[in-house]
Amino acid sequence: MALADFLITLLTFVAIYGLFGVGLNVKYGFTGLVDFGHVAYFMIGAYVTVVLTMPASVQGYGGIGGFDLPALFGALFPGGALVGWFVGIAGGMVAAALVSLLVGVPTLRLREDYLAITALGIATILTAVFENEEWLFNGPFGVRSVYQPLAGVFPVSLGSFTLNMVVLGGLSVVTFLAGGFLVVRYARDAGGRTRALVGAAAAVFVLWYFVQPLLGGGMVELQTNVMWLFDPTAGPEGGLDYDRFFLLFATALLGAGYWWVERTVNSPYGRVLRAVRDDEDVPKALGKDTYRYKIQAMMVGSGLGGAAGALYAIQLGFISPEQFASTLTFFAFTAVIIGGTANNAGVILGTAVFWLINSGTRFLNDFVPSEFSVQLAAARLMLIGALLIVILYYRPEGLLGEQEYDVGVADGDAPPDRTTGGVAGGGTDD
Amino acid sequence: MVSTGLLDALTTGLVTGSIIAAGALGLSLIYSIAEVPNFAHGDMITIGAYLALVFNKPAAIPFLPDSVPLVGTTSLAVAGVLAVGLGATFSAGYELTVFRRFRRKDADLITMVIVSLGLALILRNAVLFLAGSKNVSYATEPVRDVFWDAYLSGFGLTIQLTQRRAGEIVTLAQWGYAWWLAAAILAAAVGVGYAVYRERSAGEGFDVVHLVDPRVLGVGAGLATLLALAALLRFQSGVVADPLASTRVGTSWKDGTVVVVTGLAMLALNVLLKTTKLGKAMRATADNLDLAEVRGVDVDRVQLVVWVVAGLLAAVAGVLAGWSASNVNPNMGFSLLLPVFAAVIMGGIRSPYGSALAGLVIGLSMDLGVYFLPPSLAVYREAIAFVILIAVLLVRPEGLWGDV
Numbered sequence: 019m020a021l022a023d024f025l026i027t028l029l030t031f032v033a034i035y036g037l038f039g040v041g042l043n044v045k046y047g048f049t050g051l052v053d054f055g056h057v058a059y060f061m062i063g064a065y066v067t068v069v070l071t072m073p074a075s076v077q078g079y080g081g082i083g084g085f086d087l088p089a090l091f092g093a094l095f096p097g098g099a100l101v102g103w104f105v106g107i108a109g110g111m112v113a114a115a116l117v118s119l120l121v122g123v124p125t126l127r128l129r130e131d132y133l134a135i136t137a138l139g140i141a142t143i144l145t146a147v148f149e150n151e152e153w154l155f156n157g158p159f160g161v162r163s164v165y166q167p168l169a170g171v172f173p174v175s176l177g178s179f180t181l182n183m184v185v186l187g188g189l190s191v192v193t194f195l196a197g198g199f200l201v202v203r204y205a206r207d208a209g210g211r212t213r214a215l216v217g218a219a220a221a222v223f224v225l226w227y228f229v230q231p232l233l234g235g236g237m238v239e240l241q242t243n244v245m246w247l248f249d250p251t252a253g254p255e256g257g258l259d260y261d262r263f264f265l266l267f268a269t270a271l272l273g274a275g276y277w278w279v280e281r282t283v284n285s286p287y288g289r290v291l292r293a294v295r296d297d298e299d300v301p302k303a304l305g306k307d308t309y310r311y312k313i314q315a316m317m318v319g320s321g322l323g324g325a326a327g328a329l330y331a332i333q334l335g336f337i338s339p340e341q342f343a344s345t346l347t348f349f350a351f352t353a354v355i356i357g358g359t360a361n362n363a364g365v366i367l368g369t370a371v372f373w374l375i376n377s378g379t380r381f382l383n384d385f386v387p388s389e390f391s392v393q394l395a396a397a398r399l400m401l402i403g404a405l406l407i408v409i410l411y412y413r414p415e416g417l418l419g420e421q422e423y424d425v426g427v428a429d430g431d432a433p434p435d436r437t438t439g440g441v442a443g444g445g446t447d448d
Numbered sequence: 449m450v451s452t453g454l455l456d457a458l459t460t461g462l463v464t465g466s467i468i469a470a471g472a473l474g475l476s477l478i479y480s481i482a483e484v485p486n487f488a489h490g491d492m493i494t495i496g497a498y499l500a501l502v503f504n505k506p507a508a509i510p511f512l513p514d515s516v517p518l519v520g521t522t523s524l525a526v527a528g529v530l531a532v533g534l535g536a537t538f539s540a541g542y543e544l545t546v547f548r549r550f551r552r553k554d555a556d557l558i559t560m561v562i563v564s565l566g567l568a569l570i571l572r573n574a575v576l577f578l579a580g581s582k583n584v585s586y587a588t589e590p591v592r593d594v595f596w597d598a599y600l601s602g603f604g605l606t607i608q609l610t611q612r613r614a615g616e617i618v619t620l621a622q623w624g625y626a627w628w629l630a631a632a633i634l635a636a637a638v639g640v641g642y643a644v645y646r647e648r649s650a651g652e653g654f655d656v657v658h659l660v661d662p663r664v665l666g667v668g669a670g671l672a673t674l675l676a677l678a679a680l681l682r683f684q685s686g687v688v689a690d691p692l693a694s695t696r697v698g699t700s701w702k703d704g705t706v707v708v709v710t711g712l713a714m715l716a717l718n719v720l721l722k723t724t725k726l727g728k729a730m731r732a733t734a735d736n737l738d739l740a741e742v743r744g745v746d747v748d749r750v751q752l753v754v755w756v757v758a759g760l761l762a763a764v765a766g767v768l769a770g771w772s773a774s775n776v777n778p779n780m781g782f783s784l785l786l787p788v789f790a791a792v793i794m795g796g797i798r799s800p801y802g803s804a805l806a807g808l809v810i811g812l813s814m815d816l817g818v819y820f821l822p823p824s825l826a827v828y829r830e831a832i833a834f835v836i837l838i839a840v841l842l843v844r845p846e847g848l849w850g851d852v
Binding site for chain 1: 838
């Protein structure tokens with residue numbers, strides 16, 4: 019397996035769990051709600067989307083459903099299948115948000131530690147319900163028929179082999195250049211130690227991804243690595259296969275979620291959320307109904323978690339209740355804390371670091387006898403637990419720290435803010 | 449033919465409740481004095497169970513080096529004591545290496561929650577790493593259930609002690625209590641219980657704190673009287689045929705030991721908290737850490753003791769749970785975590801006594817729920833604990849007993 023394939027799997031994971039983490043960040047990072055039951059909304063989003071897009075009668079499925087939205091919309095107008103899938107994912111998000119509303123109404127008035135334990139309990143009970151009630155979503159047997167949007171179109175070929183290679187390969191090179199540019203710009207603005215850290219990480223990546231195949235004499239592998247979007251074995255002329263397309267698709271959805279959350283937190287609304295987190299009495303004294311804000315943040319975060327669940331179902335092609343254990347919630351918390359609580363870019367970075375540790379150490383499986391695979395998995399999780407504690411101790415703000423916000427507190431007496439060039443009312447409140 | 453009924457469910461619930469109570473005692477100490485909502489407590493319970501396995505059945509843990517001294521097959525009682533000691537030592541380690549540092553940094557409650565979560569990940573996976581994910585059980589003598597079959601008939605109450613041997617039900621003993629005798633024993637027990645309660649609660653004021661709460665002592669004295677009279681005044685006669693009502697209760701000396709060990713642990717903790725200077729310091733720290741420190745309490749030492757005692761109690765709960773279910777696995781503690789938390793919150797986090805009592809209530813309601821609910825809902829046994837917790841939080845967030 020080429021490194022490019024590993025990178026694609028890893029990045030798809032990062033996109034899916036990044037979206038999951040961004041959802042958690044709305045609750046935990048920006049509003050201060052310790053939702054230890056976040057995985058429940060991931061599960062609900064996955065199940066509802068799969069059932070909404072699944073054909074009506076599927077062998078071996080005895081639960082609710084099969085509403086086959088893609089076929090329904092596909093019959094109406096061209097391209098309707100994709101629209102049908104989007105309606106399905108919207109259904110999953112709405113279902114997740116509604117369940118979180120039901121959960122939130124009684125629990126969000128509780129103290130933060132009580133909220134944590136009740137949320138964990140509710141998620142555990144929901145998983146048990148999905149596991150035991152076969153009439154609901156087929157119980158322990160899960161759902162094997164997952165609709166993959168646009169699956170019939172791939173592999174896409176633009177024409178001849180050379181054209182494919184030039185266009186897709188060129189696009190791949192552009193992504194590397196753009197990524198490199200972003201990293202360099204970040205490192206330039208950052209302080210000395212961060213710069214050294216980023217430089218070291220970049221050097222390791224280059225050595226591992228570009229130089230290591232060269233040393234092995236694998237020119238073909240190097241070519242696959244560089245032109246990661248182009249798969250020469252996909253179809254007669256090569257082209258873009260479904261895995262690569264799905265990575266782009268998941269990244270696009272992550273981008274949409276990121277944009278939505280950024281818009282939310284960079285608004286007066288987001289300022290209230292942060293005020294609820296920092297000291298709930300202050301927004302209350304200013305006449306804000308903080309309980310409503312908390313419920314809304316809970317619903318938004320859960321909806322995003324549901325969207326991530328829908329993507330997860332496509333990537334795996336099979337869902338069953340035991341995949342949605344509470345460890346996923348704890349992984350998301352770890353990712354959020356590594357990257358930087360209340361920092362959306364940080365959450366995605368944290369997810370990348372987390373999955374790099376979690377999947378990147380999988381190559382060790384080749385060197386360790388297979389009977390020790392349980393030990394290896396356990397050692398990995400111990401490492402993650404230790405990392406969580408160490409980060410909380412030495413760098414509680416995470417790798418990136420809390421992000422800066424566009425929206426400031428309107429304050430007539432304050433001197434003009436430097437960063438915004440003295441626009442009235444501008445400024446950052448953190 | 450007799451069948452099991454409500455009384456049997458109550459007995460099972462008492463055993464479940466005792467295990468939950470043992471876990472809840474330790475958690476409530478950490479929660480109230482160290483101010484850590486300790487999500488690692490479930491895994492501390494697992495660690496305790498596995499530590500006993502190290503001494504009791506080393507072969508079950510593949511990664512154990514063969515040449516470690518002291519490691520060998522010992523009886524569960526010895527292994528349990530060693531495990532409890534080691535569990536307490538480990539727990540001191542968590543305080544010294546992790547929680548003390550975070551307390552020095554004035555970490556808030558949520559940070560503590562997440563730190564304990566990280567510790568939970570480490571502990572659970574350390575168990576997975578060293579012992580694998582198999583279900584194992586302690587090497588003990590097999591324990592046979594004894595059935596107490598009670599028959600109510602025109603004669604009175606008849607109790608038959610039976611046991612299943614090689615598929616056959618064998619009657620071990622039969623005692624009869626005529627109506628008047630049963631009524632007299634019950635009346636005497638209630639009388640003694642009430643008298644003890646009146647006697648003890650008479651001089652109670654805010655300046656007099658009893659070692660054992662008069663209510664608990666009253667109930668205990670009543671029960672003791674009941675059992676003693678029933679044992680003394682048993683007659684061989686009795687009527688089993690055509691009973692008005694009959695029920696069967698299955699117990700074993702294993703169940704009895706679980707309840708008694710938890711009871712002793714509660715009593716020991718009670719003595720520590722109420723009669724020693726250290727206990728006074730612990731209660732003062734729970735009340736107000738800064739004030740206690742100003743008054744010369746060595747807060748670090750108190751916290752260390754809290755973690756040691758909590759680790760000890762967690763190990764007790766782990767060994768009892770593993771023995772009682774004849775099953776030790778890496779997830780056993782985590783599945784106990786929710787009921788234990790439910791008990792602590794229900795009892796009011798500041799009150800170890802409340803938590804223990806709430807642990808019993810939750811264990812009882814889990815098994816009574818399984819008894820009363822239709823069989824298709826029996827899989828939601830743990831959910832029952834949870835529904836109770838949410839109900840309590842909505843109605844009385846300070847716990848049922850408040851600050852006791």
